[in-house]
Amino acid sequence: MGRINRNNYEIFFLDYLEGNLDESVLPELKEFIADNPDLEEELSSLNTARLTPEETSFNHKDGLRKNPVLPDNISNFEELCIGSLENDLTPSQEKKFKQFIQHSTKHRKEFETYQKTRLTPEKISFNDKNSLKKGRIYSLRRNRISQIALAASVALLAGVFSLFYKSDMNTDVYSNKLSKHIKYTIRETSSQKYILDDSVNKLKLSDTKTYPIKFYDSLPNVLIKLKFTGSPVSEEKTIKKIQAKSVIITEKKGNENIFTQISPGKIQYSAFPSIEARSARDKNFLAEKIDQLKNKINPEKKSFSLINLADAGLEGISKITGKKLDLKPQYNSQGELKRLAFTTEIFRFSTNVKNKEQADKK
Amino acid sequence: MDQYSDNIYRFILKNIKDEDKAKDVVQDTYEKLWVRADSVSFNKVRSYLFSTAYHTMIDLIRREKKYTGMEEINQGEHVYENQYKGLNEVLEDALKKLPDIQRSVVLLRDYEGYTYKEIAGITGLSESQVKVYIYRARVTLKKHIGSVEKVI
Numbered sequence: 001m002g003r004i005n006r007n008n009y010e011i012f013f014l015d016y017l018e019g020n021l022d023e024s025v026l027p028e029l030k031e032f033i034a035d036n037p038d039l040e041e042e043l044s045s046l047n048t049a050r051l052t053p054e055e056t057s058f059n060h061k062d063g064l065r066k067n068p069v070l071p072d073n074i075s076n077f078e079e080l081c082i083g084s085l086e087n088d089l090t091p092s093q094e095k096k097f098k099q100f101i102q103h104s105t106k107h108r109k110e111f112e113t114y115q116k117t118r119l120t121p122e123k124i125s126f127n128d129k130n131s132l133k134k135g136r137i138y139s140l141r142r143n144r145i146s147q148i149a150l151a152a153s154v155a156l157l158a159g160v161f162s163l164f165y166k167s168d169m170n171t172d173v174y175s176n177k178l179s180k181h182i183k184y185t186i187r188e189t190s191s192q193k194y195i196l197d198d199s200v201n202k203l204k205l206s207d208t209k210t211y212p213i214k215f216y217d218s219l220p221n222v223l224i225k226l227k228f229t230g231s232p233v234s235e236e237k238t239i240k241k242i243q244a245k246s247v248i249i250t251e252k253k254g255n256e257n258i259f260t261q262i263s264p265g266k267i268q269y270s271a272f273p274s275i276e277a278r279s280a281r282d283k284n285f286l287a288e289k290i291d292q293l294k295n296k297i298n299p300e301k302k303s304f305s306l307i308n309l310a311d312a313g314l315e316g317i318s319k320i321t322g323k324k325l326d327l328k329p330q331y332n333s334q335g336e337l338k339r340l341a342f343t344t345e346i347f348r349f350s351t352n353v354k355n356k357e358q359a360d361k362k
Numbered sequence: 363m364d365q366y367s368d369n370i371y372r373f374i375l376k377n378i379k380d381e382d383k384a385k386d387v388v389q390d391t392y393e394k395l396w397v398r399a400d401s402v403s404f405n406k407v408r409s410y411l412f413s414t415a416y417h418t419m420i421d422l423i424r425r426e427k428k429y430t431g432m433e434e435i436n437q438g439e440h441v442y443e444n445q446y447k448g449l450n451e452v453l454e455d456a457l458k459k460l461p462d463i464q465r466s467v468v469l470l471r472d473y474e475g476y477t478y479k480e481i482a483g484i485t486g487l488s489e490s491q492v493k494v495y496i497y498r499a500r501v502t503l504k505k506h507i508g509s510v511e512k513v514i
């Protein structure tokens with residue numbers, strides 16, 4: 001184990017405390033402690049940090065016995081009732097139990113109540129038994145599979161659709177851009193006080209503070225009311241329904257507070273942002289991709305096929321899903337397609353492609 | 363098949379109280395049986411059906427977030443507002459108030475006459491757990507009957 005030093009002393013201390021330290025090491029340990037008086041204190045504190053077992057007793061030992069004991073103090077009477085009901089008692093226990101309840105009206109009545117807990121089967125029929133037959137079940141399964149296939153197709157179409165419409169842009173950034181153009185102003189007089197009452201967020205605006213921009217991320221169609229308090233009368237006025245991502249800004253100009261609600265009415269926060277939101281790169285994604293492929297294939301031929309279109313589509317789906325989907329065509333020296341490989345994270349397959357000339361020769 | 367489908371339907375219906383969903387569970391159960399028909403021995407068809415139906419029902423309950431939890435015991439104060447006509451009605455009401463697992467094991471015990479071991483096989487519990495749940499169910503049912511009898 002080596003000599004005791006400040007890096008390894010804990011192991012020696014522990015062995016010493018648990019009585020496992022080799023006696024030959026003891027002088028060395030004492031010498032080490034003498035040289036390091038601060039650790040002597042640590043050793044003595046460790047010595048007192050031992051846990052001592054508490055005296056705890058389990059008071060329900062009767063309940064742990066293999067067979068229920070007969071009621072000497074009726075503490076296990078319930079258990080015996082159920083044991084008798086479920087035929088779990090031995091014949092001798094059953095006999096003693098029955099004798100016991102015969103002599104105690106109270107316990108006999110209680111046992112009778114237990115007997116009533118046994119449920120009597122009702123006659124309930126399953127009327128559509130034909131639907132359970134093997135052929136019918138398979139037909140139902142096929143229908144279900146068709147439905148799943150249909151749902152999957154719709155999901156796939158939606159995915160492909162989103163290729164052309166979904167933007168990578170951060171929608172918050174986007175909303176800020178648009179919000180500059182769409183706003184309206186409400187003015188108050190100096191004698192009145194506006195309270196913006198948002199019953200959901202408990203947001204209240206008085207007339208002296210500067211208010212932070214408030215985003216309503218998850219509160220579509222929150223009704224905003226302005227309460228006019230003070231003389232001559234109080235009134236409440238509904239100003240506007242705000243929608244998700246709305247912003248309320250207030251600013252003070254002299255005696256007037258200007259409440260600005262940036263209306264989201266013209267902002268489209270659907271899954272697919274509006275045309276304005278799409279970057280040029282997104283709009284031209286497919287065209288750019290096809291151009292790249294055209295150049296890769298054969299610069300002289302300047303043509304592309306459905307394979308190139310499919311490759312562009314797969315790249316789009318990969319972009320959306322984050323999963324690698326790859327269509328790798330291989331070309332000969334004349335730029336003709338020879339082999340096609342489809343690769344995903346799960347499987348890969350490839351196939352030879354015969355061109356028209358080869359097919360004619362054969 | 364006719365006899366078993368009635369029993370399974372009754373077992374599920376008593377548990378989830380929804381005829382359409384109970385029918386779906388029975389159909390799903392038989393669908394699973396036909397898929398595995400070659401590997402299920404004739405003698406074990408009944409318990410296979412009950413086991414499959416039970417687990418299908420539990421999945422359904424969990425999906426619908428109606429599952430109250432294995433250990434959650436709803437043995438609190440009962441309010442008896444109903445006018446009971448007889449013991450069966452009282453028991454029926456008490457049965458509804460049992461936790462799902464207790465209701466299932468006591469139904470398998472009383473309606474189908476299964477042994478502890480068979481119920482353990484169907485529900486995936488140990489025999490001891492089955493005994494405990496039956497015990498707790500009986501105590502709850504007895505308390506319910508006792509309280510109603512006092513009121514009446």
